[in-house]
Amino acid sequence: MGQNKFPKPIKKASLNNNLSHRSYASKIASPPKYILRAEDLSVGFSGKTVLNKINMDVAEYAVTAIMGPSGCGKSTFIRAINRMHDLDDKATVSGKLYLRKDDLFAASAMEVRRRVGMVFQKPNPFPSMTVAENVLAGYTLNGISLKRHEKEQLVEENLQKAALWSEMKDRLHDRGNFLSGGQQQRLCIARSLAIKVEILLLDEPTSALDPLATLKIENLIQKLKKEITILMVTHNTGQASRISDYTAFIYLGELIEYNKTKKIFTVPKDKRTERYLSGKFG
Amino acid sequence: MKEQGLGRPRDIRSLAGYGNIARRQFKNRLFTGLCLFLSILVVIPLATILVVVIKKGGLNVLSAGFFTEITPVPNAAFGTGGIANSLVGTMLLCVLGSLLAVPLGIAAGLYMAFSKRKKFCDSLYFFCNTLQSVPAIVTGIFVYTVLVKPFGSFSLFSAAIAFALVMFPIIALATAEIVKLCPLAIIEASYALGASFYKTIVKVVLPYSAAGIVNGFIVALARSAGEGAFLLFTAFGNPFISYSLWQPTSALPLTIFQFAISPYENWQEIAWGASFVLMALVLLVNIVSKLIYRKKF
Numbered sequence: 001m002g003q004n005k006f007p008k009p010i011k012k013a014s015l016n017n018n019l020s021h022r023s024y025a026s027k028i029a030s031p032p033k034y035i036l037r038a039e040d041l042s043v044g045f046s047g048k049t050v051l052n053k054i055n056m057d058v059a060e061y062a063v064t065a066i067m068g069p070s071g072c073g074k075s076t077f078i079r080a081i082n083r084m085h086d087l088d089d090k091a092t093v094s095g096k097l098y099l100r101k102d103d104l105f106a107a108s109a110m111e112v113r114r115r116v117g118m119v120f121q122k123p124n125p126f127p128s129m130t131v132a133e134n135v136l137a138g139y140t141l142n143g144i145s146l147k148r149h150e151k152e153q154l155v156e157e158n159l160q161k162a163a164l165w166s167e168m169k170d171r172l173h174d175r176g177n178f179l180s181g182g183q184q185q186r187l188c189i190a191r192s193l194a195i196k197v198e199i200l201l202l203d204e205p206t207s208a209l210d211p212l213a214t215l216k217i218e219n220l221i222q223k224l225k226k227e228i229t230i231l232m233v234t235h236n237t238g239q240a241s242r243i244s245d246y247t248a249f250i251y252l253g254e255l256i257e258y259n260k261t262k263k264i265f266t267v268p269k270d271k272r273t274e275r276y277l278s279g280k281f282g
Numbered sequence: 283m284k285e286q287g288l289g290r291p292r293d294i295r296s297l298a299g300y301g302n303i304a305r306r307q308f309k310n311r312l313f314t315g316l317c318l319f320l321s322i323l324v325v326i327p328l329a330t331i332l333v334v335v336i337k338k339g340g341l342n343v344l345s346a347g348f349f350t351e352i353t354p355v356p357n358a359a360f361g362t363g364g365i366a367n368s369l370v371g372t373m374l375l376c377v378l379g380s381l382l383a384v385p386l387g388i389a390a391g392l393y394m395a396f397s398k399r400k401k402f403c404d405s406l407y408f409f410c411n412t413l414q415s416v417p418a419i420v421t422g423i424f425v426y427t428v429l430v431k432p433f434g435s436f437s438l439f440s441a442a443i444a445f446a447l448v449m450f451p452i453i454a455l456a457t458a459e460i461v462k463l464c465p466l467a468i469i470e471a472s473y474a475l476g477a478s479f480y481k482t483i484v485k486v487v488l489p490y491s492a493a494g495i496v497n498g499f500i501v502a503l504a505r506s507a508g509e510g511a512f513l514l515f516t517a518f519g520n521p522f523i524s525y526s527l528w529q530p531t532s533a534l535p536l537t538i539f540q541f542a543i544s545p546y547e548n549w550q551e552i553a554w555g556a557s558f559v560l561m562a563l564v565l566l567v568n569i570v571s572k573l574i575y576r577k578k579f
């Protein structure tokens with residue numbers, strides 16, 4: 001089967017098992033079972049710090065929302081997780097990131113990106129590929145050849161997971177960029193799911209979509225969290241409160257508050273969180 | 283908001299009766315007419331060339347052996363002999379020149395578009411631009427000096443090198459320009475799936491830019507195949523069909539040049555016929571490239 005063909009991640013650095021030693025900012029709650037941990041993660045562009053010492057654990061099989069005003073560094077944060085900043089010479093990244101026990105900065109970027117999926121704000125299916133080819137793109141692009149029945153199975157399975165199968169089963173050989181925006185975005189999700197990523201990063205996945213398409217994606221995210229961890233950036237506080245289990249609030253590159261979504265929305269500890277949620281800025 | 287005198291939009295109602303409509307329409311017509319006149323002025327020479335070439339050369343092509351027979355002896359009867367040797371030469375040049383120029387041109391174009399070594403890229407860009415504007419005859423002399431003289435013989439090989447030198451910068455610059463249009467979003471999508479730079483180029487960027495690159499290739503091919511100047515110093519000409527890399531060879535533009543200035547009337551006829559064939563080929567290639575381009579964009 002396809003999922004066995006990826007090389008096993010090499011365990012380069014293992015995390016100190018005794019987690020209680022870590023000094024947390026008192027207001028940051030650590031979820032009981034986490035899959036991703038950021039330690040003093042900082043990102044700058046040409047010397048200007050954009051993200052300042054983020055410490056955060058992301059819960060496994062849950063939806064974590066990242067909120068904050070425009071330009072506060074949300075995208076910068078999640079792009080650090082799948083090493084997108086490697087592509088930018090101006091970007092400097094420091095601190096630590098662990099996925100399960102693996103140091104993400106010690107592994108190769110390609111290896112990290114095979115385990116950490118990313119869906120972008122603007123749907124970006126590959127225009128030269130069909131719907132089916134888009135779903136299988138992760139395999140093609142990694143030079144993994146599949147048998148015909150493996151392909152068929154992967155396409156159906158992942159389009160099902162992305163709630164796209166019924167709409168797409170007769171259009172598998174259409175070009176991916178002729179779909180509607182919402183369909184394209186779900187196709188991009190299917191593409192990431194197909195390579196069995198462990199955590200899916202979503203950067204404002206619904207901001208380019210209409211309410212109905214947004215609703216479909218929100219339902220999809222709710223369903224997906226049973227088998228995958230989801231970390232999503234959203235501008236929409238309503239969306240965060242509807243679908244996320246944990247919410248992080250970032251302001252000017254700092255993680256201001258991170259807690260169960262219910263707590264954040266009912267009893268925010270920080271003034272700035274409260275003001276953001278009540279629509280005073282951002 | 284504070285009102286600013288200059289930037290304030292004029293009241294729409296006041297625009298309705300603004301200026302003399304009849305005069306403005308007259309000026310407009312005058313300008314359109316001028317454009318049309320100048321366009322026709324440009325088309326006249328082109329049309330004349332077409333008509334003359336078709337009239338003088340079109341008939342020759344119809345003669346039985348024009349495509350299959352080689353150069354006739356001087357003063358032979360009209361309708362005997364043909365351009366088979368030049369056609370073979372031009373085809374060989376196209377194939378060999380493309381084999382050299384296409385991979386190198388695409389590679390250089392990709393390099394210019396994606397490399398982070400900006401200084402080197404700028405030099406490469408400058409080099410390609412310069413090479414593109416070097417007159418083909420200078421390319422011919424250059425290849426003559428470094429390849430023909432040392433080897434002691436005109437040859438298909440040296441001609442193919444010169445041919446590729448004309449094609450290379452066109453392909454490289456076209457590739458660089460077209461590949462830069464590939465949206466960052468799909469390049470990032472590819473990396474985000476764990477793809478390497480190489481796979482991203484081969485599976486995402488090149489398919490996206492394929493039509494544009496093919497178009498660049500065809501333009502380069504048409505330009506190089508229609509060029510005669512460098513052939514004088516490299517291919518030299520050959521009255522017989524030659525497949526050897528190391529022998530002189532004939533080619534269409536060369537035949538046209540050499541036969542048109544010859545004193546033999548039957549050769550001059552052949553030159554007209556060859557002109558017709560060459561023009562038809564270049565036109566065909568251009569139309570194909572336009573079709574490919576339109577299909578994609």
Ligand SMILES: Nc1ncnc2c1ncn2[C@@H]1O[C@H](COP(=O)(O)OP(=O)(O)OP(=O)(O)O)[C@@H](O)[C@H]1O
Pocket residue numbers: 045050068069070071072073074075076077088090235
């Ligand atoms: N590639 C880059 N080069 C230079 N500066 C950058 C780059 N990417 C982001 N920045 C800067 O980093 C800051 C944070 O950007 P980021 O995209 O993370 O914000 P964001 O929280 O995602 O905002 P939005 O909600 O508008 O998407 C901004 O001030 C931005 O100008």
Ligand SMILES: [Mg+2]
Pocket residue numbers: 074075076203
């Ligand atoms: Mg953003």
